[in-house]
Every structure is written in C-alpha cells, then in structure tokens.
Amino acid sequence: MAYLDHAATTPMLDEALEAYVATAREVGNASSLHAAGRRARRRVEESRERVAAALGARPSEVIFTGGGTESDNLAVKGIFWARRDARAERVRVVSSAVEHHAVLDSVDWLVEHEGAQVGWLPVDETGRLDPELLRAELAGDGDRVAVVTAMWANNEVGTVQPVAELAAVAAEHGVPFHTDAIQAVGQVPVDFAASGVSALTVTGHKLGGPTGVGALLLARDVAATPLLHGGGQERDVRSGTLDTAGIVAFAVAVEAAVKGQQEYAARVAALRDELVERVRRAVPEVVFNGDPADRLPGNAHFSFPGCEGDALLLLLDAQGIACSTGSACSAGVAQPSHVLMAMGADDDRARSSLRFTLGHTSTGADVDALIAALPAAVERARRAAALRTPR
C-alpha cells in the first residue's frame, strides 16, 4: 500500500507507541493524592515541560485536551466568551475563509448562538492571507473584536501563512490571536513565544503521537472560558481525568517531531518535489494548487481537469494508493473544498482536486506506485466525468 494521506493521520512513532504502552500499564489518576496518583501526575507534568520546551512555551501555558477539534473550540469559543464577558461590546470575531471546520464551525456557532459578528479574511489564489487585510479589518473597530483566529498552515493545499505578521497586527490592537497549528508542528519551525500568538492548537496524531490527545497553548495573560466543567484540571480550563498515557506519548512525539523537523522537511520536501514533477509529466494538464514555495513539505495538491476527485480516489484506492479529496459530509459525500473556492477556483476545479501528503514513513516506492497508477485512473475518471453532461 502507498499511504499518501499523512495529513489525515500519520503512523505513530515507535518511541511514542512504546511510551504509550508502558504508561498505560501503570495505574494512577493524576489528580489522586497517593503515590500512584503522584506518579501519574509526575508523568503529566514532565510531558507538559517537554511539550512547552519543544514549542517555545512555558509549561503553565500548555493545556492538554482531547485533540485538535477540542483545542480549536476551546480557543475560539473560550476566548470569545471570556473577552465578551469582560467587555460586552467585544462581539466580533475575525477569521479566514480557509480555516479547518473545527474553527469555521465554531465561529459559525458563535454567530448563530451567541450573536457574534464575523469578518472573514479572504486569501489570494495561492491560499495565502494578507496581514494588511487583517489590519484593515481591525482598523477603527479593534475594540469590538474578541478574538482573531487564523491557521498556521492549511490542511488542504499546504499553504503556510505569515502567522507572526498576522499576530503582530492583532497585537497592535490588543486582540488575542489564535492559530490552528495542527498541520505545522513538526513540518515547519513553530515557536509559540517567538511567533507572538496568544493561543496555538496542536494535536498528537498528525505528528506521530496518538489520536485523541492534543494541547492548546494559551498565553498566561489570556483567559478562556471552559467548554468542559468538572474536576477543574488544567488550570480549571479543561476538566476531565488526564489521559496520562496519551499525554506522555504525545509529548514524546512532539519532541521528536520538533527535534527532527529540519532534516524531515528537507527529505520529505525533496520526495514531494519529485512527486509533483512526475505527476506533471504523467498528466500535463494538471493544476498545482497552493503556494509553490511557502508550503508544507509533505503536501502536494492538484486539480485534474475533467475528472471528479471522488472517482480518482476510488480508482487509486483500488490500486492500493491512499489519498484524499478533502472533506466529506456526514453521509460520506465528497464536498467541493471551501479552501479552493476561497482561492477563486470554480466548482469543477474544486471537485477535481486530490491531495497527496507525505510523511515520516514515505519512500520513493510510494511515489512510484502513484505514478504507475495515475495515468490510467485519470483516463477513466475523465470518461466517467464526461457522463455528467446531459446527453
């Protein structure tokens, strides 16, 4: 099998899996007062320090969560609530048109249920945000903005955003800036303090850790109203018994991913460039999506004119090649990507797109397998798509 969907989830690192299993064998609730509890607590706190050190944060800024979606919800809703509670006129949210649904839908929920007003920042044809547009959005109305949220790197087309510049603009207006860095950590350099962001989402399973554990890095001067109430864990911001084994494995994976980032990025980007080059040769009409230079090292995203992405996925899947069309609705129907639409693509181009993402286990053989299967798949998908025109 050629697994070319590492942006969906990537295999666990051996050291993370071993740490997980070893910790999961131990009993102990990190909130208990006895020796077993203290041992679990120690593992959690050591992990917090490792995550903080790897990502340029203070340990007290690390809030462990159940993963990326929870962290995004906590940041967007939690900061909105806290800032609005402090000053009632702060009801505006500024976000981007290319966010992951964990952010998009949180913002939409605030609009529908909390009377929030939203300003969506557009992107250019490569999917990139312009800090000047954020400046314009905040000018004159910054006092009413509760939170700005914009992703570090896009999960679909791989474009890396000018996060530090965006965060600096938000800081000019004293508005907290949250970034979803789920796709970025381990792929590009990420330093919480140096970036100037107030809140940052990271998750385990995109960087070699387990699914179901992640963190929100939250600056100490930024308040967030909790989503989950209960035992008061994690600075009272996120109640719930801590997943000691998951947190330990997550920390191991974060540390390894950050430590190996440069070498990883160089190797995987070279493999990705080879993939892109060979796809272009095999299917000359292909359209390459996203920023050609400032992008995630493992991401290659194409539109195949005259094809439907879901047909291509089926055909490649049958040849043992795993890739992605982007998001699907709850019934499983592939949806045209809101990211590509925001980049100015029409419906056909959005529906004709496929994402190939490489990761730490990828090899040249994966690319070979893709190139061997792709031309015939494109040919067939094109024939199938031609049927869409009413006869």
Next chain:
Amino acid sequence: MRVLAAMSGGVDSAVAAARAVEAGHDVTGVHLALARNPQTYRTGARGCCTLEDSRDARRAADVLGIPFYVWDMADRFHDDVVDDFVAEYAAGRTPNPCLRCNEKIKFTAVLDRAVALGFDAVVTGHHARLGPDGLLRRSVDPAKDQSYVLAVLTRAQLDRSIFPLGDSTKAEVRAEAARRGLAVADKPDSHDICFIADGDTRGFLAERLGEAPGEVVDALTGAVVGNHSGAYQYTVGQRRGLHLDRPAADGRPRYVLSITPKTNTVTVGPAEALEVSSVRATRPVWTGGPRPDGPIECEVQLRAHGDVVPAAVAVDADALHAALRRPLRGVAAGQAIVAYRPDPAGDVVLGSATITA
C-alpha cells in the same frame, strides 16, 4: 468480474453484495446519496438514503470486507425522479418513482459511471431473476417480486446487471443476512416514497404545485358534484377523500375516473366505469425476445403489485396496444404496462411501456 454493488443500507442489497462476493467477483460497494439534505428523507425503517442508511450500508460493506464509497446522485435524482414525479402529477398522470429511479439513476447514471470507471456490471438487491439466458423473470417470491419496476430496462442495461436474489424469498434473504452476521437482517422493509419524508404525498405535491381549485364532475350526469384544490391530488381509482358535496344520484360510491389537466377537472363515476379493456402505451422497451410484428397473447400487469390479466399485445415503433381479455380497474396514465410470458421457471418479462390511455 469487477462489479459495483449498489448498497441502500437495507437487507436485500447487503445480501446481494455478499452473494456477488461469494460468486468470486471483485466487488465494490456504493451507497447512493439521493437527498440534497439527508435529514429530510425517510429514516432507515421506512425508506432509503438517510444518514442511518448510509451507515448501515457501510457496516455491511465492512462485514463483507469490500471497499465502500458514497456517490452523490442528489442532483440527478432530484432532476430525473423528484421533478419528474411532480411534473407527471401536474400533467394528470400517476408516476412510479421507483421505476423512474431504476431507469434513470441506478441503471443509467450509476451504471454508466461504473462502466466508465472500469466495472463490468452493477449488482442490486432487486427481487427478480436474470439468468444466463438474459431474460428478466419474476422472483420466486411473488409478494416481493420487483420485475415490474425493472421491466423498463433495455437489453444493454440488463446485460450489465446482476440480480442475485431472484431465486430466494425475502424470508430466506433475511435468514441469510443473519447467518452472515449482517446487522440489517431485521431491518424493516422500505415502503412508500423515499423522498416524501412524512408519507404525505398530497402535501408534498401541494407545496410544489400550489393550490389550483377546480371542479369535480360526475361522469354519468355531467353535474358538478364537488370542488378540489388541485387535480394533482387525485389518482385514477381513488375512492376515499373525494369530499363530494352531495351523494351521487344513484346513491352508489364514486371513484376517480380521470383527470383532465387542461380544464383542471376531476371526473368521478361508479365502480364499473373504471373498467378498462383497452390500453395504449408509449415508449415501448422490448427485451424478452424479438419485437412482435402482430398481436401476441401474453399476460399484462398495469401497476406495481397489481392484478395480472391475459391480453393480446401489439407493438410498433413507438407505441403499444393491449386488448385485455378481462377488464381491469384503476388503470392510470403514467404507470407502466408490463407484458409477461407465463413460464414455470418464472414468468418472463417481454417488454414494457408507459400507459397513455
């Protein structure tokens, strides 16, 4: 063969897919998303194409160990089945949406896409027999037989179709599903029209066609005996819900005899006036043998699960005429007439056409 199994999430299509796997085919499961908004369609127990059905289909595919995808056919379904359904009623006819879905969606849109993608055939859980002789026959289970809604398929469509369930009764299919560990074994049968969530066909049509008040006229006297708010709310043969202002002169119950869109009139009359001995139909599809030159003796069925009567049927290029040996009631334009040749190995579908008069 590489075959595509259309999986609705029900027990029939799950067992059909299982049998295709067992027959040695390379099977891929596909669930058709037909609703633009899945929440608005009937839930699993009553119809098809809901989130629950999609999940049930996926679970069945998991158990069979076959790849599974969801294909978005909502626009095609809406245009070719739902809009057609409304337009047919507006034109005073009584459509069969399941038949239309087979004709336009399952065995055209889906089949064509499957073939283009390299599949050799489509497998469905329809209860009908389609053997090596290429003839479409009734299921061994007369109560579940679906040959009527498949008779519209052309030779080319049948050549790329596999119906693995035709030799089994529904009870056998359920037992087999349970034996195979398919969770849908006890799922209730689907009924009615999947895209009318509450089962209220009149309300559905009224919403789309609006109020169009007109008169209800008695065929015997020519007198206006009532008013209606839309002729599309009536079907030939209907007795209930006529809301006549006064009883008929002869005191006997009245039935809908015909609908005339041009004058927006619903004509009612006594039961015997419903009897029809001659049926004309258009767009004949003749798959059960050579197209007959002159009239042939066969049996005909004029609605799903309706009575079967002997008839002499003549076919020409674009029309079919049937002289019924025994009159039938409730013959509605828009329904299909299906001609069968009685056969101990399962009555053979000779052909079908759409009733015009």
